[in-house]
Amino acid sequence: MQDAIEQAARTLASAPDILVLSGAGISAESGIPTFREAQTGLWAQYSPEDLATPDAFARHPARVWAWYSWRRRLIARGGPNAGHRAIAELGRRRRVFVATQNVDGLHAAAGSTDIAELHGNIWRDRCTRCGASETRDVAEPVDDGPVYCRSCGAMARPDVVWFGEMLPGDALETAQNALERAAAVIVVGTSNRVYPAAALVDAAVDSSRPVIEINPDITPVSDAVDIRITSAASEALPAMLTSLDAISANG
Numbered sequence: 001m002q003d004a005i006e007q008a009a010r011t012l013a014s015a016p017d018i019l020v021l022s023g024a025g026i027s028a029e030s031g032i033p034t035f036r037e038a039q040t041g042l043w044a045q046y047s048p049e050d051l052a053t054p055d056a057f058a059r060h061p062a063r064v065w066a067w068y069s070w071r072r073r074l075i076a077r078g079g080p081n082a083g084h085r086a087i088a089e090l091g092r093r094r095r096v097f098v099a100t101q102n103v104d105g106l107h108a109a110a111g112s113t114d115i116a117e118l119h120g121n122i123w124r125d126r127c128t129r130c131g132a133s134e135t136r137d138v139a140e141p142v143d144d145g146p147v148y149c150r151s152c153g154a155m156a157r158p159d160v161v162w163f164g165e166m167l168p169g170d171a172l173e174t175a176q177n178a179l180e181r182a183a184a185v186i187v188v189g190t191s192n193r194v195y196p197a198a199a200l201v202d203a204a205v206d207s208s209r210p211v212i213e214i215n216p217d218i219t220p221v222s223d224a225v226d227i228r229i230t231s232a233a234s235e236a237l238p239a240m241l242t243s244l245d246a247i248s249a250n251g
């Protein structure tokens with residue numbers, strides 16, 4: 001594994017511009033379950049399709065809000081981990097753009113600055129009537145009930161992309177532009193199965209850019225990437241950074 005990490009660090013050493021594509025796996029070690037893991041716990045009786053869809057919200061808004069409040073609580077408690085922090089740190093050495101499928105806001109909390117949130121942000125509420133949106137602090141919610149719009153009083157919803165909804169207009173395009181600029185790509189903690197986000201990974205693999213995948217499990221692109229690191233994100237990313245610094249120090 002050390003070999004793959006050093007190889008990745010050498011790749012990054014000669015890449016002034018780096019695109020990071022991240023998914024739920026990078027936040028798993030902050031105690032935030034991936035959807036698959038969430039189906040083993042408190043919410044095991046519901047699938048994400050029962051909770052993260054416009055239809056579920058229309059029928060059971062209180063249930064959907066309770067689920068999002070539970071998730072907000074876990075995120076606020078967990079905070080960013082060593083993997084998020086290593087990416088933010090990499091951003092101080094290289095030009096780094098992060099395109100994430102995560103809605104947890106933890107890349108920004110760790111200090112990354114150039115981020116496209118492909119699936120929205122769980123900390124933003126958006127009014128279902130007037131569209132006003134408000135971003136709240138990353139803190140444990142005081143109750144589990146629905147949130148109401150401050151402007152018009154209608155029920156708000158979490159400003160995340162639900163199953164069957166379009167991605168926010170500019171997020172995908174911004175990420176595609178970042179891919180064009182990038183000299184290397186890191187794909188971390190995503191199963192590469194949720195489209196259109198996974199199309200960015202496919203495009204990276206199809207391009208001539210070196211692609212580094214960090215994931216303990218196999219994904220549909222694992223065979224096609226240039227460097228595969230099979231350890232957890234919170235170990236692999238800091239180790240890669242240490243190795244990069246050693247290479248830079250030695251010229």
Ligand code: NAD
Pocket residue numbers: 022023024025026027028029032033034035036101102103104105119188189190191192193194214215216217218219231232233234
């Ligand atoms: P996914 O759940 O489909 O896949 C997670 C991947 O992470 C898996 O391939 C798994 O092997 C890998 N993984 C698990 N632990 C890891 C670790 N410690 N280090 C590195 N990799 C690890 O997630 P996805 O590809 O992001 O797609 C699922 C959808 O679920 C997305 O649309 C996303 O918006 C949503 N989601 C987001 C969050 C969040 O914001 N934190 C949490 C759950 C689900």
Ligand code: ZN
Pocket residue numbers: 127128129130131132149150151152153154
């Ligand atoms: Zn409103």
